[in-house]
Amino acid sequence: MYKVAIVGSGPAGHTAAVYAARANLQPVMVEGLVRGGVAGGQLMITTDVENYPGFPDGIKGPELMDLFKRQSQRFGTEIISSDVEKVDLSSRPFKLWTSEEQELTAESLIIATGASARWLGLPNEEALQNRGVSACATCDGYFFRDQHVAVVGGGDTAMEEANYLAGLCSRVTVIHRRDALRASKIMAQRALDNPKIDFVWDSVVTDVKDVSAGKVTAVEVENRKTGKRQDLAVEGLFIAIGHQPNTDIFKGQLELDGNGYIVTQPGSTRTSIEGVFAAGDVQDHVYRQAVTAAGTGCMAAIEAERWLAGM
Ligand code: NDP
Numbered sequence: 001m002y003k004v005a006i007v008g009s010g011p012a013g014h015t016a017a018v019y020a021a022r023a024n025l026q027p028v029m030v031e032g033l034v035r036g037g038v039a040g041g042q043l044m045i046t047t048d049v050e051n052y053p054g055f056p057d058g059i060k061g062p063e064l065m066d067l068f069k070r071q072s073q074r075f076g077t078e079i080i081s082s083d084v085e086k087v088d089l090s091s092r093p094f095k096l097w098t099s100e101e102q103e104l105t106a107e108s109l110i111i112a113t114g115a116s117a118r119w120l121g122l123p124n125e126e127a128l129q130n131r132g133v134s135a136c137a138t139c140d141g142y143f144f145r146d147q148h149v150a151v152v153g154g155g156d157t158a159m160e161e162a163n164y165l166a167g168l169c170s171r172v173t174v175i176h177r178r179d180a181l182r183a184s185k186i187m188a189q190r191a192l193d194n195p196k197i198d199f200v201w202d203s204v205v206t207d208v209k210d211v212s213a214g215k216v217t218a219v220e221v222e223n224r225k226t227g228k229r230q231d232l233a234v235e236g237l238f239i240a241i242g243h244q245p246n247t248d249i250f251k252g253q254l255e256l257d258g259n260g261y262i263v264t265q266p267g268s269t270r271t272s273i274e275g276v277f278a279a280g281d282v283q284d285h286v287y288r289q290a291v292t293a294a295g296t297g298c299m300a301a302i303e304a305e306r307w308l309a310g311m
Pocket residue numbers: 119120152153154155156157158160177178181182183204240241242243259285286
């Protein structure tokens with residue numbers, strides 16, 4: 001039986017592992033093989049990371065995750081390359097089953113399974129990811145300084161991204177599939193009032209160009225009312241149509257919010273079950289940054305250690 005099991009291997013999971021291992025808790029990490037068989041979370045599909053402190057020249061996402069993993073292993077974290085398929089949190093020790101049908105038991109659990117950005121599902125959107133197509137303005141907006149970019153979506157995330165990008169880019173065009181925004185009044189009004197932001201209503205993106213040039217040069221936009229299609233020349237495309245927290249295996253066992261994120265107690269990583277802690281994007285729909293995920297991973301390990309000491 002393990003003292004601490006960690007599920008997930010992004011910045012939150014690995015930071016929790018480093019702290020737990022250095023506290024002599026001999027953690028086990030099930031690193032997860034979601035995203036086409038690659039562990040390491042969202043940074044594995046990110047090229048340049050320029051906002052992770054300590055890397056003044058930037059670093060590639062997969063390289064950063066390799067460093068995280070080496071640091072976890074250096075202090076003795078046992079890493080299992082598998083997905084967790086099922087958990088039983090109804091009694092302690094907690095039980096986890098991996099996709100290789102291995103059963104693990106642990107006194108405490110740190111959930112760091114992250115969230116996945118929703119994409120439109122267009123073939124060229126995937127081909128141009130990291131070449132102008134992004135799901136994170138805070139991460140990638142800087143690459144589009146003084147350029148024209150498009151944002152897809154009508155929720156709070158889309159408005160926040162549009163406002164953020166308007167501070168960097170020459171022009172931001174929001175493309176929304178209806179004629180009314182879903183975003184909260186205040187966020188919507190801020191975007192509507194921003195002279196650098198314009199809106200294309202009742203419209204969907206049907207294609208991203210230009211794969212042969214290896215970068216985004218335009219998006220094809222279809223008006224859903226008239227059926228008319230036209231190209232809009234842009235250098236960047238930000239998809240902001242929501243995120244999906246990876247919490248399916250915890251449904252019905254842990255308290256989740258209306259959007260499926262794990263509910264943690266304010267200022268802590270404690271969940272609705274004693275001994276279960278959640279860190280990173282799986283419990284954070286606001287900041288969603290590698291560095292904030294790492295910060296909450298550290299918190300989760302410290303909280304698990306203190307909880308185990310008081311058992
Ligand atoms: P939402 O689900 O609120 O909004 C998603 C938007 O994307 C909607 O406008 C939706 O259109 C559109 N959309 C969904 N799928 C598609 C698609 N396939 N093609 C085109 N458009 C699509 O997600 P958010 O990420 O914006 O917000 C999630 C939660 O986080 C919300 O509760 C939000 O309030 C909160 N949040 C709060 C913030 C803050 O307060 N600072 C910042 C960011 C998020 P439609 O409207 O037609 O359904």
